[in-house]
Amino acid sequence: MPSKLTAEQVLGILDIADNAIVSIGEDQRIVFFNQGAERIFGWRREEVLGRELEILMPERFRAGHGRHMAGFHQGPTTARRMGERGTIYAVRKDGTEFPAEASISRLKSGSEWLLTAILQDISERRAYERELEAQKEKAEAAVRAKSAFLANMSHEIRTPLNAVIGMTSLLLNTALDEEQRDHTETIRNSGEALLSIINDLLDYSKIDAGRLDLEHQAFEVRRCVEDALDLVAPGTGGKQIELSCMIDPAVPATVMADATRLRQILVNLLSNAVKFTHSGEVLIELSADQAEGERTTLHFTVSDTGIGIPPHRLEDIFDSFTQVDASTTRQYGGTGLGLTISRRLAQIMGGTLTVESELGSGSRFVLSIPVQAVAGERAGDLLKAQAAGLDGRRVLIVDDNPTNRRILMRQALLWGMVPSAAASAAEALDLVQHGHGFDLGVLDMHMPDVDGLGLAAAIRKTEQGRALPLILLTSIGLRLHAPDAGGDGDALFAARLNKPVKPAVLLEALLRALGQRKQATAPAQAAPVAAQGNIEILVAEDNAINQKVIRQQLRRLGYRADVVGNGVEVIEALERQDYGVILMDMQMPEMDGIEATRRLRRRFTGASAPYIIAMTANALPGDRERCLEAGMDAYLPKPVILDDLRVALALGIEQVQGRGRMALVLDPARLGELDPDGDGELAAELGAAFADEVPGLLEKAQAAVRAQDAAALAAVAHYLLSSIDIIGAQRMRLHCMHLELLGRAGNLDGAQEELAALAREFDAVRAALRASRGGEGRS
Secondary structure, three states: OOOOOOHHHHHHHHHHOOOEEEEEOOOOEEEEEOHHHHHHHOOOHHHHOOOEHHHHOOHHHHHHHHHHHHHHHHOOOOEEEEOOOOOEEEEOOOOOEEEEEEEEEEEEEOOEEEEEEEEEEOHHHHHHHHHHHHHHHHHHHHHHHHHHHHHHHHHHHHHHHHHHHHHHHHHHOOOOOHHHHHHHHHHHHHHHHHHHHHHHHHHHHHHHOOOOOOOOEEEEHHHHHHHHHHHHHHHHOOOEEEEEEEEOOOOEOEEEEOHHHHHHHHHHHHHHHHHOOOEEEEEEEEEEOOOEOOEEEEEEEEEEOOOOOOHHHOOHHHOOOOOOOHHHHHHHOOOOOHHHHHHHHHHHOOOEEEEEEEOOOEEEEEEEEEEEEOOOOEHHHOOOOHHHHHOOOEEEEEOOOHHHHHHHHHHHHHOOOEEEEEOOHHHHHHHHHOOOOOOEEEEEOOOOOOOHHHHHHHHHOOOOOOOOOEEEEEOOOOOOOOHHHOOOHHHHOOEEEEOOOOHHHHHHHHHHHOOOOOOOOOOOOOOOOOOOOOOOEEEEOOOHHHHHHHHHHHHHOOOOOEEEOOHHHHHHHHHHOOOOEEEEEOOOOOOOHHHHHHHHHHHOOHHHOOEEEEEEOOOOOOHHHHHHHHOOOEEEEOOOOHHHHHHHHHHHHHHHHOHHHOOEOOOHHHHHHOOOOOOOHHHHHHHHHHHHHHHHHHHHHHHHHHOOOHHHHHHHHHHHHHHHHHHOOHHHHHHHHHHHHHHHHOOOOOHHHHHHHHHHHHHHHHHHHHHHOOOOOEO
16 A cells, blocks of 8 residues: 555545535636536536636625735635635526535645635535524424413413402301301312412423523521421321431531522422322431532432332333323322422422332432532531530430431430430330439320320339420321320420421420420410401412412411412402402512502502512512512511511501501500509509600610611510500501511611601600690690
């Protein structure tokens, strides 16, 4: 084989090349024209050799050709791609133009320069690209049409459903017998179940159309998981299921990601696990990869002991509208969209969702999400400082479920306690009776043979356990009855906690049981701060999981509410019935909270105007001002803190209920209560004390605002509220509650204005107190 090609061989190779190869001399005349050029241009070689290159160019490009060639000759490079600023065109012998890609190079041969262009006809490619673009536009139009159809249909369905749910809430406030109330509750629950299905369809359509926006905010990982557990825990009622949570202490305490969408995925996974598990356990575990700077990956594992999935159907369950088989849909219900949405959300967040399962033995879903860790605090560090009083304390843990025992043992060790575990009542009683000096015991209610109540009664009969503080772990809503305790099972225990147990709640119960915390007089969530009375509450929130969270928070505070999904539905709801307070999300489809508020303020005025509380996940500077400018009355950043919600609702309900009294500086009814004997002595004494005390409190509040100390402002405002309530200073109360709410939210924008208004109202109260001795309590 020859070591190098001859000139004839090289020319032969160039001649048969598929692309057109055209060479010209310095006089711009063609000196080489290969077979590829003949095919592309339609000229025979002998027809073009010696002719100017311009015959291969469209007429409109010929004038500038010489200038471009001169520039290339004088340039520093010997080769470049042609058409860098746009498509180039060539012309065939028959006069037809075609788009082309070409490169040009120059080579010195003796004393002359030779320019060579290599050109490819891209007509077919461009036609294919145009077809692809047309098909893409057609597909996008179809997606838009589908999304518009789903949005319109969901609105058409939601509108009458909202009316049904709203009217049933009104009906439940009337005098109904037991059967009527049961029927009404069934109507309401069925309507809410249908709304949940519609929300799934809407989420799916948003993801399918690429219109789902993610939020990026800081949140506590443990709280996100606990919120998800709170939402699914009621579904375990009537089932022999242990719902448990185990979080690795090394997991970052606070991360940056989309908390709402993460919680949505967790709720879907946990709900499915509870739905398809009849007995056994559902466990969520959280761990994290070794952090690389601030970046790490969280791994959420949801495992159950349910019916399982056949190996050949493992990937099918992530397909849209798909369940394992038709009988699953008939028996368990659902749209088959939950896992589809969950996997797509995980992918949008940059993560993955995988599954392992064995038919009849349960399933294991693993969600991995990349996040940005905030600060350096770990989940295991959050409660350590508060747990100092537990160090060295001996605790007896009794639970037949090994997972629960492991979780409780791990938590106790983390707090420095000395735990002993028992898997049965007999084993626990043996530990108590045989010299183990325990400081307290934690008992599970549901155990075979002897349950937690029976074990507690038996422990109380022993010398060692007569005074031992006991904490009972039980399912939500379970009523206790213990004949040995006079019928009152709660009397046997220092505390009773619902499962799954949150570490913060368990810590508080342990400290109280050991006498290191004062016992609460009543649960904080037992009743609302202000009686709801006949004030209807409306929640406007488009995200289904957020809807569930806010409704649960309202229930814990003792309130009831109706829910709609966007601003249009808010306006329709108020046209249909009166709502005194609205919790309004700022970002919703169709019509956002800002625009809805503006329209409501134009439509409803005076006594019919609702009190509107903004809810937003952005919590950016200027958000509060935008809300207030639109006509909103208060502002809550997401995630909504229960105490902040309590204060905001109390303020709103107080204002709505007190509209008829707002002209009053002092409430005459309250003044009458302070003067039972009619001599005015007590009222005068309390009024004088109030007038002396308030200036100092206003100074403290002013100092807190100057120092930007939100916690101090909230504390001062909360203290002042109690004094205001004693004398019935209605208008002062509103400004003071606003200040407390601002302090709790950690946002002091507008605090100075509220404080100035509070001081003005105090001046009016002070004058009214003097006048009240003469019987006048008006400004």
